[in-house]
Amino acid sequence: MARKKAGIRPTEAECNILDAIWKLQSATVREVFEHLSQRQSIGHTTVLKFMQIMTEKGLLLRDASQRPQVYRAAQSQVETQKGMLRSLLDQAFGGSPGDLVLQALSMQKSSPEEIDEIRKLLDAMEEGTKK
Amino acid sequence: MARKKAGIRPTEAECNILDAIWKLQSATVREVFEHLSQRQSIGHTTVLKFMQIMTEKGLLLRDASQRPQVYRAAQSQVETQKGMLRSLLDQAFGGSPGDLVLQALSMQKSSPEEIDEIRKLLDAMEEGTKK
DNA sequence: TGACAGGGACGAAATCTTTCGTATTTTCGA
DNA sequence: TCGAAAATACGAAAGATTTCGTCCCTGTCA
Numbered sequence: 202m203a204r205k206k207a208g209i210r211p212t213e214a215e216c217n218i219l220d221a222i223w224k225l226q227s228a229t230v231r232e233v234f235e236h237l238s239q240r241q242s243i244g245h246t247t248v249l250k251f252m253q254i255m256t257e258k259g260l261l262l263r264d265a266s267q268r269p270q271v272y273r274a275a276q277s278q279v280e281t282q283k284g285m286l287r288s289l290l291d292q293a294f295g296g297s298p299g300d301l302v303l304q305a306l307s308m309q310k311s312s313p314e315e316i317d318e319i320r321k322l323l324d325a326m327e328e329g330t331k332k
Numbered sequence: 333m334a335r336k337k338a339g340i341r342p343t344e345a346e347c348n349i350l351d352a353i354w355k356l357q358s359a360t361v362r363e364v365f366e367h368l369s370q371r372q373s374i375g376h377t378t379v380l381k382f383m384q385i386m387t388e389k390g391l392l393l394r395d396a397s398q399r400p401q402v403y404r405a406a407q408s409q410v411e412t413q414k415g416m417l418r419s420l421l422d423q424a425f426g427g428s429p430g431d432l433v434l435q436a437l438s439m440q441k442s443s444p445e446e447i448d449e450i451r452k453l454l455d456a457m458e459e460g461t462k463k
Numbered sequence: 464t465g466a467c468a469g470g471g472a473c474g475a476a477a478t479c480t481t482t483c484g485t486a487t488t489t490t491c492g493a
Numbered sequence: 494t495c496g497a498a499a500a501t502a503c504g505a506a507a508g509a510t511t512t513c514g515t516c517c518c519t520g521t522c523a
Contacts, residue, residue: 212509212511213423213510213511214511215510216423216424219424220424220426229470230470231469231470243512244513244514245513246471246512246514247511247512247513249471249472250472250473250513251512253472254510268469268470268519268520269469279435282425282432283439285420285423285424286420286432286436286439289416289417289420292344292416293350293351293409293413293416295351298439299443299446299450301436302433302436302437304413304417305417305421305432305433305436306429306453306454307453308414308418308429315430316457318434319433319450319454320451320454323451343479343480343481344480344481345481361501362500374482375482375484376483376500377482377483377485377501378481380502381481381482381483381502381503382481382482384501384502399489399500400500401500401501
């Protein structure tokens with residue numbers, strides 16, 4: 202039995218924590234707790250426990266030198282997103298990124314700016330491929 | 333506390349089952365089992381149990397009139413994909429589909445055909461938006 | 464210096480997921 | 494019609510996840 206792939210997939214609850222930390226850059230348990238409390242009903246120790254578990258799992262880094270300990274995400278949001286995207290890709294899209302993109306786009310209207318940005322990216326990709 | 337959104341999110345193992353059924357259109361437990369056996373080690377009753385659970389959850393539909401009962405997916409692959417995509421969107425992308433698309437595209441090269449298809453979709457979207 | 468408040472570590476209950484073993488029911492030939 | 498083989502149902506163990514309650518430090522400030 203081999204280990205799980207390389208990437209660590211945060212669970213749903215862990216994602217909520219990460220979300221808060223990504224927004225705050227770095228944060229104490231209290232800060233994350235207050236941030237999350239605005240959206241969901243959750244206990245303070247629950248948040249703490251998650252952050253401890255996530256630190257063990259390697260999802261978070263903790264600076265214990267300060268008293269209210271400060272946590273940071275071990276991976277950037279973009280890296281994590283890519284990991285989860287790959288997961289979803291293998292899981293439900295048979296590994297076809299094209300399908301995924303198509304679905305994502307057709308899901309709801311993006312802003313003209315976003316569409317433009319995507320076009321640029323497509324151009325860049327085609328350049329790279331042609332060469 | 334409201335119920336879970338409308339969409340039903342299949343778990344990872346359930347996705348494997350769905351994958352097989354989507355490919356086969358409709359299938360018996362044995363067929364799904366044989367399909368999955370090629371990739372992973374899994375027991376026959378395990379597959380059966382999952383399919384029963386998934387039927388209860390509403391992920392699958394079962395025709396019990398035939399003897400080796402025949403199962404079908406309750407939702408099309410596309411619908412399910414959209415649901416999971418939305419989930420991921422809310423979970424890790426702060427609801428920004430643009431970011432998701434960008435990440436997905438930059439993840440690995442798509443074929444020129446796919447790129448073309450995406451362009452067409454973008455054009456169509458812009459049309460719709462302008463009107 | 465002693466009690467209090469804030470912060471943290473632990474352990475454990477409550478739920479979901481994933482996997483099967485075993486028992487029961489059906490179907491099909493001999 | 495009887496029984497073996499195939500299908501299906503049931504129940505439950507083993508892991509993960511999610512949530513907290515409780516106990517233990519560590520300063521602080523009267």
